[in-house]
Amino acid sequence: MIKKILIANRSEIALRIIRACKELGIKTVAVHSEADTDSLHVRFADEAICIGPAQSSESYLNTLRILAAAEVSGADAIHPGYGFLAENPEFADMCNSSNMKFIGPSANVIRKMGNKSEAKALIKKAGVPVVPGSEGILKSIEEGKELVEGIGFPVILKAVSGGGGRGMRVVNSMEEFEMNYQMAQAEAQGAFGDPDLYLEKYIKNPRHIEIQLMADQHGNVVYLGERECSIQRRHQKLIEESPSVVVSDELRQKMGQIAVQGAKQVGYEGAGTIEFLLDEDGSFYFMEMNTRIQVEHPVTEMVYNRDLLKDQIRVAAGEKLGYTQEDVKLVGHAIECRINAEDWERNFMPNPGEIKSFHVPGGPGIRVDTHAYERYHIPPFYDSLIAKLIAYGKNRDESIARLNRALEEFIIEGVKTTIPFHQRLIKRAEFIEGNFDTGFLDRINLLE
Numbered sequence: 001m002i003k004k005i006l007i008a009n010r011s012e013i014a015l016r017i018i019r020a021c022k023e024l025g026i027k028t029v030a031v032h033s034e035a036d037t038d039s040l041h042v043r044f045a046d047e048a049i050c051i052g053p054a055q056s057s058e059s060y061l062n063t064l065r066i067l068a069a070a071e072v073s074g075a076d077a078i079h080p081g082y083g084f085l086a087e088n089p090e091f092a093d094m095c096n097s098s099n100m101k102f103i104g105p106s107a108n109v110i111r112k113m114g115n116k117s118e119a120k121a122l123i124k125k126a127g128v129p130v131v132p133g134s135e136g137i138l139k140s141i142e143e144g145k146e147l148v149e150g151i152g153f154p155v156i157l158k159a160v161s162g163g164g165g166r167g168m169r170v171v172n173s174m175e176e177f178e179m180n181y182q183m184a185q186a187e188a189q190g191a192f193g194d195p196d197l198y199l200e201k202y203i204k205n206p207r208h209i210e211i212q213l214m215a216d217q218h219g220n221v222v223y224l225g226e227r228e229c230s231i232q233r234r235h236q237k238l239i240e241e242s243p244s245v246v247v248s249d250e251l252r253q254k255m256g257q258i259a260v261q262g263a264k265q266v267g268y269e270g271a272g273t274i275e276f277l278l279d280e281d282g283s284f285y286f287m288e289m290n291t292r293i294q295v296e297h298p299v300t301e302m303v304y305n306r307d308l309l310k311d312q313i314r315v316a317a318g319e320k321l322g323y324t325q326e327d328v329k330l331v332g333h334a335i336e337c338r339i340n341a342e343d344w345e346r347n348f349m350p351n352p353g354e355i356k357s358f359h360v361p362g363g364p365g366i367r368v369d370t371h372a373y374e375r376y377h378i379p380p381f382y383d384s385l386i387a388k389l390i391a392y393g394k395n396r397d398e399s400i401a402r403l404n405r406a407l408e409e410f411i412i413e414g415v416k417t418t419i420p421f422h423q424r425l426i427k428r429a430e431f432i433e434g435n436f437d438t439g440f441l442d443r444i445n446l447l448e
C-alpha cells in the first residue's frame with residue numbers, strides 16, 4: 001500500500017503525478033526550490049516543502065534534503081518523474097534503505113541500463129537485435145581500428161556512461177579515427193567523469209522508434225506500442241507521435257514482443273521504454289532503455305486509453321497490472337508538440353521571463369499538460385518546457401488538423417515560444433507524408 005507520495009520533481013510532470021495520485025486517493029507532498037514557490041505543483045499538492053535555493057544541485061538534485069522532506073512528511077514512496085534523480089541508482093538505493101518505495105525499477109536495473117555497453121550486452125542476451133560493434137568497452141585505439149576492419153566505415157564511438165547524444169563521434173575513415181577517439185574520450189570524461197567508449201556501425205538517417213513497456217512485480221509485462229520520436233534537434237525531441245507511419249501491425253508486434261522479452265530478462269518493474277534505431281530497410285536495433293516515465297508518455301495514453309502514471313504507481317505498490325497484452329488496443333492517432341520558452345529563430349535560445357497572457361486551446365481531442373498560467377514567471381534555472389500540446393484524432397489526418405487549430409488557439413505572450421516553429425513544421429509536405437528521420441530537422445530550414 002502507498003498512502004503518501006513525495007514528488008521529487010517540478011513543472012508539468014510534478015502536476016501530472018499529483019493528478020494520478022488524487023485519482024488513486026494517495027496524498028501528495030511537493031518539494032520545491034526557492035524559485036518555484038509560485039509553481040502549480042506547490043499549490044495542488046496536499047503539502048509542500050521548500051528544499052533549497054533555485055540551483056538544481058541545491059534542491060531538485062539534493063538527495064539528502066529530498067529524503068529529509070520525505071521523512072518529516074511521513075511519505076512512504078517517492079516519485080522521481082523524469083530528469084533530475086529519475087535514473088540515479090544511488091538515489092533509488094537511498095530511498096529503499098530509508099523504507100521509501102522508489103517509484104521505478106530496482107536500483108540495480110537502473111545502474112545496468114545506465115551503463116550503455118552493459119545494457120546492450122544484457123539486452124542482446126535476451127535476443128534483442130543490437131548494432132554490430134565492440135563487445136563492451138574499447139580497450140585501445142588499436143582495438144577500435146581492428147574492429148572497424150571487419151565492420152567497415154562509418155562507425156560511431158559512444159560514451160559508455162552517455163546517453164541522449166552526448167560524447168558521441170561518427171568516424172568516416174581510418175585517418176580520422178584517432179582524433180575522434182580522443183575527442184569522444186575527452187568529452188565523455190568531461191560530461192560523465194568516465195572516459196570509456198564503445199563502438200558501433202553507424203546507421204545512416206535512422207528513425208527513433210521507442211516501445212512503451214509496463215511491468216508489475218508479478219512477472220506481467222505488456223507493451224503499449226511505439227512512439228515515433230525522429231523529429232529532434234540536438235537530441236531534444238520536439239514532436240512525438242503514436243503510432244508511427246512506418247510501423248506496420250506486424251512490425252509493432254515484433255518490436256513489442258522483443259522489448260517485453262528484454263524487460264523480462266532484466267527483471268524490469270514499472271514504466272519503461274526501449275529505444276530502437278529503425279533502419280531504412282526495416283531492420284531495428286536496440287539503442288537504450290529508459291527506466292522512467294517519459295516526457296512524451298501522453299501520446300501513448302491517448303491511443304491506448306490508459307493512464308500510465310496510475311499504472312506505474314499501482315504496480316509500484318505491488319498491485320497486479322490487471323490487464324494483458326490482448327486488452328491493449330490501439331485506437332486512433334496522437335501527436336505531441338513540446339512548447340518550449342525558446343526563441344526558435346535564434347537557435348532555440350531559452351527565453352525565460354513572465355508570461356503576460358496565456359490562453360490554452362481546447363475542444364475535441366485536445367490535451368494540454370502544463371504548469372504555466374497567466375503571470376507565471378518562468379525561472380531561468382531549469383529546462384524550457386512550458387507545455388505539452390497533445391492532439392488526438394481517429395486517424396493521423398484528424399490529429400494533424402486538430403493540432404493545427406489548437407496551435408492557432410494557443411496564445412502565450414511575454415515570452416517567445418516554439419509554437420510558430422510547430423505551426424510551420426506540421427505544414428511541411430514531409431511531415432504530412434510522414435517522410436522524415438532523425439536527420440530531418442537538420443536538413444530543412446523553417447526560417448525562410
Ligand code: MV4
Pocket residue numbers: 131156163164165166200201202203204206207208230232235277287288438439
Ligand atoms: C546511433 C546512430 C546511428 N548509428 N547509433 C543519438 C542519441 C543516442 N542515444 C544514440 N544516438 C544515435 N545512435 C548508431 N549505431 C544515430 C544516433 C542519432 C540519433 C538517434 C536518435 C535520435 C536522434 C539522433 C540524432 C543523431 C544521431
